[in-house]
Amino acid sequence: DSGVTQTPKHLITATGQRVTLRCSPRSGDLSVYWYQQSLDQGLQFLIQYYNGEERAKGNILERFSAQQFPDLHSELNLSSLELGDSALYFCASSVGSGNQPQHFGDGTRLSIL
Amino acid sequence: GQNIDQPTEMTATEGAIVQINCTYQTSGFNGLFWYQQHAGEAPTFLSYNVLDGLEEKGRFSSFLSRSKGYSYLLLKELQMKDSASYLCAVKLEDSSYKLIFGSGTRLLVRP
Numbered sequence: 001d002s003g004v005t006q007t008p009k010h011l012i013t014a015t016g017q018r019v020t021l022r023c024s025p026r027s028g029d030l031s032v033y034w035y036q037q038s039l040d041q042g043l044q045f046l047i048q049y050y051n052g053e054e055r056a057k058g059n060i061l062e063r064f065s066a067q068q069f070p071d072l073h074s075e076l077n078l079s080s081l082e083l084g085d086s087a088l089y090f091c092a093s094s095v096g097s098g099n100q101p102q103h104f105g106d107g108t109r110l111s112i113l
Numbered sequence: 114g115q116n117i118d119q120p121t122e123m124t125a126t127e128g129a130i131v132q133i134n135c136t137y138q139t140s141g142f143n144g145l146f147w148y149q150q151h152a153g154e155a156p157t158f159l160s161y162n163v164l165d166g167l168e169e170k171g172r173f174s175s176f177l178s179r180s181k182g183y184s185y186l187l188l189k190e191l192q193m194k195d196s197a198s199y200l201c202a203v204k205l206e207d208s209s210y211k212l213i214f215g216s217g218t219r220l221l222v223r224p
Contacts, residue, residue: 002155002157004155042215042217043214045212048211056207058211088153090156099163102146102212104156104157105155107154107155109153
């Protein structure tokens with residue numbers, strides 16, 4: 001158990017809809033990262049928050065947005081969903097210092113029908 | 114751009130040793146991580162290298178050569194449960210701590 005909690009575990013919805021994925025980081029971790037993993041693809045970095053502020057952005061679509069709240073949990077919002085958005089979405093957290101590893105949650109499997 | 118290369122698949126025999134290579138060309142470098150990921154599960158941290166040389170952790174070791182942009186993960190005394198994908202990830206030298214992942218190497222351990 002990594003200590004990172006993601007909900008829900010599975011989400012099935014239709015094209016055009018909007019969903020929110022939630023992540024609670026490990027106790028004491030200030031950084032939260034979001035990754036997308038499509039079938040047989042590597043992990044694609046989407047966005048990072050550190051102590052409530054956006055720190056880095058990857059290849060995140062404009063239809064996607066995220067935020068980190070004062071209690072450090074984070075939400076990833078995906079809107080106008082397309083079939084190609086079907087993927088595993090992972091959240092990871094770390095203390096924030098350079099050599100500390102990121103610890104991953106179990107992911108949310110999003111299926112768009 | 115950022116480029117991280119790993120072999121797509123490897124097969125090895127239970128009890129043997131396998132070496133998984135990773136080469137990288139990135140705009141800056143501030144450390145390399147190896148993760149293990151079983152199908153449909155979360156990646157789990159295996160090792161971290163920032164200086165040249167070998168880091169050993171039980172059956173797993175990881176090597177880094179910064180001048181060559183090269184790392185490898187060495188798995189000894191392979192067990193069936195080692196069948197998984199192994200992900201190489203580079204931390205860039207910027208103000209964030211984001212990781213750039215390779216596509217992963219799928220390792221199949223046969224009896």
